Amino acid sequence: MTGGHSQGEPGWARVRDGRELFFQRRSGPAGVPTVVFEGGLAASRSYWATVQGELAAWAPSVVYDRSGLGRSPADGRPRRLTRLAQDLGEVLDHLGQGPFVLVGHSWGGPIVRVAAAAEPGRIAGLVLVDPTDESCDLLFTPSIRRAEKVGQVGSAALARLGLLGVAFRGLLASLPADAAADMRAEGFTVAAMRTRAAELASVEQDLRSLRENTPELGEIPVTVISAGKTSAGMNARVRALADASHEYRASRSSRGRHVHAGLSGHMVPETEPGLIADEIRRLLS
Structure with missing residues (x-):
């Protein structure tokens, strides 16, 4: 990209209750779907930059910050999954009629699934990158809740000390x-x-709601990418159960595809951005 920011031009999308969400739009060829990226818990738009670069010759792309992340002001209401998905839908409204390919990593996976099911006619495909999936029974166990609490306390403490970025220095090094x-x-x-x-x-609660009311995706192509290696909080047993849930999710689509990122732990956008870009390009062709 010559001149400007590697993630594209800045903008603001106003949602129906008056909040504004910051986004960046990178230009690309006309006549193909726009690729819109959704991050995991606490993940701002920035960590998608390398994947965007890999796609530059193939499609326009958009990254954005959910409320309270990056440059988007915080939301005073509960951050339920339905609210996150509605916000994504309103970002898409702001961007135009579509079509769109939605890419969600980790907790971003459920977000893009719910948003796609709300208006499937404008969605050309989904790429779910090592997603959280309600078909994984382990996600409902007390041990997972304890691990989440420990992780949150630790992350908050490191943030207060100004040291949280040290834990993600590998991710920072991989970005423009x-x-x-x-x-x-x-x-x-x-x-x-x-x-x-x-x-x-x-x-x-959101995962239980997904089990009770699974988003209907119709004929939307769905690609699920599973990490191939263990990582922090995901030992071999957890990894195997997560992969099984990903295989199941892909199998539920008549146009489903399950792919393994063999060189990656959970942070696939950091370690194999080219693989993600390749799977997006499959849906663009």
Whole structure:
């Protein structure tokens, strides 16, 4: 990309209750779907920068910050999954008629599924990157709730000490310089960890709701990418159960595809951005 920011031009999308969500739009070829990225818990737009770069010749792309992350002001209401998905839907409204390919990592997976089911006619495909999935029984156990609480307390403490970015120095190193600077300034703050806690508070309830009312995706192509390696909080047993849930999710689509990122732990956008870009390009062709 010559000149400007590696993630594209800035903008603001106003949602129906008056909140504004910050986004960046990177231009690309006309006549193909726009790729819109959704991050996991506490993840701002910045960590998608390398994947965006891999797609530059193939499609326009958009990254944005959920309320309370990056440059988007916080939301005073509970951060339920339905609210997050509605916000994504209103970002899409702001961007135009579509079509869109939605890419969601981790907790972003359920968000894009719910948003796609709300208006499937404008969605050309989904790529779910090591997603949280309600078909994984382990996600409903007390041990997972304890691990979430420990992780939240630890992350918040590191943020207060100004040390949280040290834990993610590998991710920062993999990004273009401007995106890394944005993440360093915006991604590891006490405010971001407060938003993480707010979204985490209803995860189990939201997963139960997904089990009871599974988003209907119709004929939308769905690609699920599973990490191939263990990582922090995901030992071999957890990894196997997560992969099984991903295989199941792909199998539920008549146009489903299950792919393994063999070189990656959970942070696939950091370690195998090219693989993600390749799977997005499959849906664009």
